[in-house]
Amino acid sequence: MAYGTDPRERYSYGEVSDDERREFLKALGVIAGGTIAGATLYDLRAEVSSGTASGLAEMGQGIRDGLTGSLDATLLSNQLGALTASFEQLPELEAMGVPEAGSEAYQSLTGPAWEINEHLADVGFFASAEQTLPSFTPEHIETTTRQLLHLDALPATLAEVGFAEQEQAALVTNIVNAREQLSWWMPTTAYPPAEAVDDGVVREYVAPLHQRAAEGSLLWIDGLDHYLWTNEVLVTSEMIDRGLWDIKSMLGGYYLMGAAARDLAEGTIADEHLSTLISGSSAIMIIGQEFLLDDVIRITDDKRAPAGVISQ
Amino acid sequence: MTFESHLEELPEDAPWHEMPGESQLEQYDTDQIPEVDITESDIRESGQNPENWLVFGNNYEGHRHTTADLITPENVDQLEFEYVLELGAPENDFQGSPLVVQGDPPIIYQTIGPDRLYAINGRTGEILWRNIYENADGTSAETPPAERGPAVVGDMIYKSTLDLGVLAMDRYTGEPEWYYNGAAAYRGEVADTDVGMHEELRWERSRGTTSSFPPMICDGILMKGSFGGEFGVSGFFDGINIEDGSPEWRVNMTPEHEWVGDSWMHGGGTAWAASSLDPESGTIIIPSANPGPWYGTVRPGYNPYTAGKVAVDIQTGEYEWHYQDAPHDWWDYDSPSPALVFEEEHDGEPTRFAAWPGKTGWVYTVNMETGQLHQRSEEYVQHYNMWSLPPYEDLEDAPWIMPELRGGTNPQTSSFDPVSRTMVVKGVNHPMKFSWFEVEYEPGEFYIGMDTIRQDRVPGEEEEIDEPDIETPREEIVEVEEEVEDEEEDVETVDEEEDDEDEEEEEEEEEIEEMEEEEVPFWNQNGGVLAGIDPFTGEVKWQQWYSWQQTPPWGGSMTTATGITFAGDGRDLFTAFDTETGEELAEWDVGAAVSGAPISWYDPGEEKQYVAAPAGGEREDWTEPGNRFAVLSLER
Numbered sequence: 001m002a003y004g005t006d007p008r009e010r011y012s013y014g015e016v017s018d019d020e021r022r023e024f025l026k027a028l029g030v031i032a033g034g035t036i037a038g039a040t041l042y043d044l045r046a047e048v049s050s051g052t053a054s055g056l057a058e059m060g061q062g063i064r065d066g067l068t069g070s071l072d073a074t075l076l077s078n079q080l081g082a083l084t085a086s087f088e089q090l091p092e093l094e095a096m097g098v099p100e101a102g103s104e105a106y107q108s109l110t111g112p113a114w115e116i117n118e119h120l121a122d123v124g125f126f127a128s129a130e131q132t133l134p135s136f137t138p139e140h141i142e143t144t145t146r147q148l149l150h151l152d153a154l155p156a157t158l159a160e161v162g163f164a165e166q167e168q169a170a171l172v173t174n175i176v177n178a179r180e181q182l183s184w185w186m187p188t189t190a191y192p193p194a195e196a197v198d199d200g201v202v203r204e205y206v207a208p209l210h211q212r213a214a215e216g217s218l219l220w221i222d223g224l225d226h227y228l229w230t231n232e233v234l235v236t237s238e239m240i241d242r243g244l245w246d247i248k249s250m251l252g253g254y255y256l257m258g259a260a261a262r263d264l265a266e267g268t269i270a271d272e273h274l275s276t277l278i279s280g281s282s283a284i285m286i287i288g289q290e291f292l293l294d295d296v297i298r299i300t301d302d303k304r305a306p307a308g309v310i311s312q
Numbered sequence: 313m314t315f316e317s318h319l320e321e322l323p324e325d326a327p328w329h330e331m332p333g334e335s336q337l338e339q340y341d342t343d344q345i346p347e348v349d350i351t352e353s354d355i356r357e358s359g360q361n362p363e364n365w366l367v368f369g370n371n372y373e374g375h376r377h378t379t380a381d382l383i384t385p386e387n388v389d390q391l392e393f394e395y396v397l398e399l400g401a402p403e404n405d406f407q408g409s410p411l412v413v414q415g416d417p418p419i420i421y422q423t424i425g426p427d428r429l430y431a432i433n434g435r436t437g438e439i440l441w442r443n444i445y446e447n448a449d450g451t452s453a454e455t456p457p458a459e460r461g462p463a464v465v466g467d468m469i470y471k472s473t474l475d476l477g478v479l480a481m482d483r484y485t486g487e488p489e490w491y492y493n494g495a496a497a498y499r500g501e502v503a504d505t506d507v508g509m510h511e512e513l514r515w516e517r518s519r520g521t522t523s524s525f526p527p528m529i530c531d532g533i534l535m536k537g538s539f540g541g542e543f544g545v546s547g548f549f550d551g552i553n554i555e556d557g558s559p560e561w562r563v564n565m566t567p568e569h570e571w572v573g574d575s576w577m578h579g580g581g582t583a584w585a586a587s588s589l590d591p592e593s594g595t596i597i598i599p600s601a602n603p604g605p606w607y608g609t610v611r612p613g614y615n616p617y618t619a620g621k622v623a624v625d626i627q628t629g630e631y632e633w634h635y636q637d638a639p640h641d642w643w644d645y646d647s648p649s650p651a652l653v654f655e656e657e658h659d660g661e662p663t664r665f666a667a668w669p670g671k672t673g674w675v676y677t678v679n680m681e682t683g684q685l686h687q688r689s690e691e692y693v694q695h696y697n698m699w700s701l702p703p704y705e706d707l708e709d710a711p712w713i714m715p716e717l718r719g720g721t722n723p724q725t726s727s728f729d730p731v732s733r734t735m736v737v738k739g740v741n742h743p744m745k746f747s748w749f750e751v752e753y754e755p756g757e758f759y760i761g762m763d764t765i766r767q768d769r770v771p772g773e774e775e776e777i778d779e780p781d782i783e784t785p786r787e788e789i790v791e792v793e794e795e796v797e798d799e800e801e802d803v804e805t806v807d808e809e810e811d812d813e814d815e816e817e818e819e820e821e822e823e824i825e826e827m828e829e830e831e832v833p834f835w836n837q838n839g840g841v842l843a844g845i846d847p848f849t850g851e852v853k854w855q856q857w858y859s860w861q862q863t864p865p866w867g868g869s870m871t872t873a874t875g876i877t878f879a880g881d882g883r884d885l886f887t888a889f890d891t892e893t894g895e896e897l898a899e900w901d902v903g904a905a906v907s908g909a910p911i912s913w914y915d916p917g918e919e920k921q922y923v924a925a926p927a928g929g930e931r932e933d934w935t936e937p938g939n940r941f942a943v944l945s946l947e948r
Contacts, residue, residue: 101682101684181701183704184607184609184704185609186609205573205574205575205577205578206573206574206575206610207572207573207574207575207610208573211572211573212572212573212609212610212612213612215572215573215612215613216572216612216613217612219570219571219572219612219613219614220612220613220614223613223614223616226315227614227639229684230635230678230683230684230685231685232684232685233685233686233687233688234685234688289612293639293640294699297614297639297640298698298699300695300698300699301690301691301695304688307687307688307690307850
């Protein structure tokens with residue numbers, strides 16, 4: 001996948017190894033001795049301080065103020081409920097293997113998320129988030145991760161859609177362990193505005209960072225029916241297994257983002273938690289995309305299914 | 313996500329027939345051109361008629377195979393130069409395929425860049441007319457765009473232009489009949505400039521970023537592509553009424569709803585190389601280029617339909633299937649090499665397949681009806697750190713990657729021998745480093761965002777060029793007079809103005825010298841390959857490697873019914889190989905890098921079989937430039 005600090009060595013597929021936890025803790029300045037923390041969010045929380053949440057509350061307020069429309073709590077709540085069913089389908093997809101021609105099995109996972117997505121875009125949620133939140137600098141990644149670990153509601157929210165304790169921890173450790181790839185995803189504001197170039201347009205053609213994270217995830221999942229069927233002769237069961245974790249991560253990220261938006265609509269979320277959850281969920285969705293590419297889409301000769309005997 | 317048709321609106325008030333540039337015609341002895349009725353049926357059967365080469369691949373299926381059988385492995389070394397034309401200046405890439413219309417004499421139609429079309433007496437090499445299209449925004453004097461060939465039917469000949477249009481001419485006289493202005497509308501917007509071209513499609517044309525698409529004609533529809541992926545365009549592919557040049561349909565190659573936000577608007581996916589089609593199903597296979605910009609973080613998702621092939625219905629432009637060699641590409645792995653269509657019994661049923669080599673260094677074979685991958689071949693070039701993402705602004709620490717951005721296979725057209733089921737493929741085999749940086753979109757400017765370094769020599773070893781031990785037949789060369797003095801003066805002026813830029817480039821080169829001295833142990837130190845591949849099983853039957861001291865083989869290849877493959881290379885050599893084994897049978901020095909695709913025809917009037925080798929371009933430091941059109945023959 002990458003040069004230099006290859007994240008594949010530290011990426012967790014739902015189970016966080018000792019080495020992965022050690023890497024994670026080291027990145028957050030915790031030097032693990034002979035023993036290593038357990039593999040749940042609670043275990044990691046015990047090792048990692050929440051740090052200072054400086055600015056997160058103001059950012060949350062900024063996101064709230066930057067909305068151009070009203071969030072519809074009912075719509076969000078209903079669609080989140082529908083999205084829960086998508087997670088329940090994942091084991092069936094594993095059993096199914098490569099989809100049949102014309103299958104919409106993967107595409108059917110994202111219907112509720114697209115409804116949420118359209119609504120969030122309509123009310124300026126993505127634009128407001130990007131205008132307010134910093135880019136994925138090392139500092140912001142660290143702050144976000146520390147805060148995520150200490151979000152009391154996080155384990156329960158993730159458990160609602162079937163993330164086991166180890167899987168919950170994997171989502172968070174992957175943010176830090178794949179931070180280099182994350183940093184490549186720059187906010188639209190990193191690009192010059194139209195008036196800065198002659199006759200040019202820049203920012204106007206790059207979607208907000210958090211929209212790229214969310215919508216990109218849905219596009220990748222939607223296309224898998226076609227992609228897997230088209231490339232059946234190359235695809236292995238390992239690719240599908242790993243891809244399903246990447247999908248679960250992306251959908252998990254989407255659920256967190258949608259839940260934060262719903263809580264915002266209902267007025268039940270603290271500002272600092274709102275910024276933490278939008279940043280954290282976007283990070284999870286971006287990393288899921290990067291690894292789906294690596295696990296399923298970009299197939300090298302050593303990973304492909306063996307070239308079989310062609311019947312004539 | 314629905315991979316449905318993505319047809320663009322065609323505004324009726326767009327200046328579809330306004331010609332932005334100027335067509336200049338020079339006529340000589342046009343009476344030599346015999347009247348021969350060429351129908352679509354003739355085009356369809358061109359592959360079985362040894363006297364014709366009527367379409368880019370000699371049949372719609374793109375086999376580049378001739379049934380002319382006078383030349384055999386036993387006598388191929390007796391093939392001699394009939395004539396060699398030097399078709400003016402500036403020197404250029406041919407990259408395309410000439411056509412031959414049978415008759416007394418046979419007539420060759422040959423394009424060279426920028427935008428020149430010649431009618432040539434096939435027996436003598438005499439130029440009979442020449443049409444030069446001067447495009448509206450000019451062309452780079454140093455790197456004029458390559459040409460890929462014309463199309464014929466009836467009494468007409470058609471050539472795409474660097475203004476994204478099509479010029480239809482009388483085949484006997486070269487006189488323009490109509491012009492189709494493909495830049496009259498863009499993304500549904502009507503052009504509002506004084507030349508009738510949309511402003512976002514205007515920039516100086518240059519090789520590597522703009523090029524001609526050889527039109528394809530079938531069922532009364534002329535089809536052509538677009539270019540400008542490195543200039544941030546959104547690609548399109550047009551179907552045009554052959555009678556009057558009016559637009560019939562336009563496929564949007566970056567369908568909006570399958571891209572995030574407005575990224576589709578600069579998503580690339582152009583179609584700049586040759587196509588092929590399956591006449592049985594009435595489907596054209598569009599080669600699609602890379603997405604833009606090269607780095608992917610601003611365009612999440614698969615980025616359909618970039619970097620692969622798209623099959624659409626010829627009559628309607630409706631989507632049938634697509635296959636991406638490199639979904640969400642970062643490495644400029646577009647898929648320009650045209651597919652070839654063949655039939656094989658599979659699971660007890662006759663089944664049609666489409667196969668093509670990618671820049672990715674594999675041959676993809678898909679079911680022609682569904683687009684499902686039937687087989688991905690064994691590698692025919694080396695793969696190293698394949699799919700490794702380029703780092704951000706850190707070329708020094710970037711990994712060496714193989715294939716590089718030229719492939720694998722770029723526009724080099726493959727050929728096919730249906731008897732031995734051998735697909736002959738050319739490939740490049742160099743390591744490259746990539747590193748990305750942010751880039752802003754500005755109309756008419758590069759929209760790439762990627763630095764690269766190519767390792768094309770072995771550090772510490774002397775560059776001893778492998779010179780061929782064959783004399784160029786200088787006495788055979790006919791220098792075709794061209795009115796090029798003004799152009800040459802322009803070249804000098806441009807050179808002076810660009811001195812400062814050259815100095816900057818030299819400094820940059822010094823800075824990266826250290827990187828170029830890095831050894832790449834994995835690399836087999838070959839710069840390219842000619843390979844024989846079974847596209848049904850994916851087996852690589854044979855490989856002829858070209859060392860790093862030779863320019864990678866460019867241009868296309870051709871097979872004969874007698875088991876010979878003709879192909880050229882960057883050493884200026886034109887070579888005959890045994891199609892089944894790859895064994896070299898004979899070679900000729902053409903005097904310029906053989907960057908075009910060879911063709912062959914039999915002339916019953918002379919009782920000779922001819923072979924044409926268009927040569928010139930794809931110049932490395934040591935290759936001879938030229939616009940050389942060499943024709944060899946063997947008498948019965």
